[in-house]
Amino acid sequence: MTKEKILEALSNVQEPDLGKDLVTLNMVKDIEINGNDVSFTIVLTTPACPMKDMMGTASTNAIKLLVNKEANVKVNFTANTTTKRTDTGAVLPKVKNIVAVVSGKGGVGKSTVAANLALALAQGGAKVGLMDADIYGPSVPIMFGVRGERPLMMEVDGKGMIAPLERYGIKLISIGLLVDEKNAVVWRGPMASSAIRQFVTDVYWDELDYLVVDMPPGTGDIHLTLMQTVPVTGAVIVTTPQDVALADAKKGIAMFGQAQLNVPVIGLVENMSYFTPAELPENKYYIFGKDGGKRLADEYDIPFLGQIPIVQSIREGGDQGIPVMMSDDTITRRSFETFAAQVVRSIAMRNANISAEKIAETV
Numbered sequence: 001m002t003k004e005k006i007l008e009a010l011s012n013v014q015e016p017d018l019g020k021d022l023v024t025l026n027m028v029k030d031i032e033i034n035g036n037d038v039s040f041t042i043v044l045t046t047p048a049c050p051m052k053d054m055m056g057t058a059s060t061n062a063i064k065l066l067v068n069k070e071a072n073v074k075v076n077f078t079a080n081t082t083t084k085r086t087d088t089g090a091v092l093p094k095v096k097n098i099v100a101v102v103s104g105k106g107g108v109g110k111s112t113v114a115a116n117l118a119l120a121l122a123q124g125g126a127k128v129g130l131m132d133a134d135i136y137g138p139s140v141p142i143m144f145g146v147r148g149e150r151p152l153m154m155e156v157d158g159k160g161m162i163a164p165l166e167r168y169g170i171k172l173i174s175i176g177l178l179v180d181e182k183n184a185v186v187w188r189g190p191m192a193s194s195a196i197r198q199f200v201t202d203v204y205w206d207e208l209d210y211l212v213v214d215m216p217p218g219t220g221d222i223h224l225t226l227m228q229t230v231p232v233t234g235a236v237i238v239t240t241p242q243d244v245a246l247a248d249a250k251k252g253i254a255m256f257g258q259a260q261l262n263v264p265v266i267g268l269v270e271n272m273s274y275f276t277p278a279e280l281p282e283n284k285y286y287i288f289g290k291d292g293g294k295r296l297a298d299e300y301d302i303p304f305l306g307q308i309p310i311v312q313s314i315r316e317g318g319d320q321g322i323p324v325m326m327s328d329d330t331i332t333r334r335s336f337e338t339f340a341a342q343v344v345r346s347i348a349m350r351n352a353n354i355s356a357e358k359i360a361e362t363v
Helices: 003-010 052-066 110-123 189-201 221-229 243-256 292-300 312-320 330-351 356-362
Strands: 028-034 037-044 072-079 095-102 128-132 152-156 159-163 165-167 170-174 208-214 234-239 265-270 304-307
Touching: 003 028, 003 037, 003 052, 037 052, 052 072, 095 110, 095 221, 095 330, 110 128, 110 170, 110 208, 110 234, 110 312, 110 330, 189 221, 234 243, 234 292, 234 330, 243 265, 243 292, 265 292, 265 330, 292 304, 304 330
Parallel strands: 037 072, 095 208, 095 234, 128 170, 128 208, 234 265, 265 304
Antiparallel strands: 028 037, 152 159, 165 170
């Protein structure tokens, strides 16, 4: 066995999303051969790569089939999260991807989706932050069980910065951690926008693969401020299946297509898709209608990222400060893991300059 033959065999293994082989994409590193033992490292586009096991198996099979059927193959994985950012001197220079989670209206579970997306990415091995940009209705302190806690100040390069709280392996910031929860935040638009700028410039996020931003519902000042302050990688639209929610979700999609924003839509996720009672886990009751989000994604030719059921454990976990991704509810966790995997794939493909049409076909 030689390195050349190993590379030749691995040139037959494709990265499923990017549509090219591992060697062409320069994803194979550190080939070592010792008798029948061969090891190498595949550099993934994200630590949370959902195709990792598939590529490992395909690589092992290629070497056994094309090089040496007696080979003992060890595939290691590392990750270099892709980014389209070139403005490393600008705001949040160490954050590779910024994902805005948005909805056209309130009450569709946007904060629940944002929180569990962040946790699913972190459980995949990524460095993740969660910014609660919903100034008037912050949910993060309750959902993560950090009510009453306050972030500390720290000095970075001679400048005072806010240190985000850390919980379940992700970094958190919310206006709810800075203001007494019994008090309403009664601010005009410019004050709310100023707070969002501070969350960007005065919070020490350090190095992150993904910063998930829980946006307020609607289309207003805060959305404009964030999109024009930081280079947002893309937006995830959250809706429920019924027509009232879908009509508002259309406004959210339209907002990101406007010239002054021009933020790509990563895809659409349908929350509260169906109700499954704990005692009848195989049953699905479509109490808000069926497949409305999927039809909307097809209509706008954007990726459909998945369906999240409405189950009691999601509500209970959010109220108790233990999100469902940290619970034992495997069925619901799996739906969030599938959704997060689709988000990761869509981001990696956008960063690789694959057209939206191609993404819509493959997701």
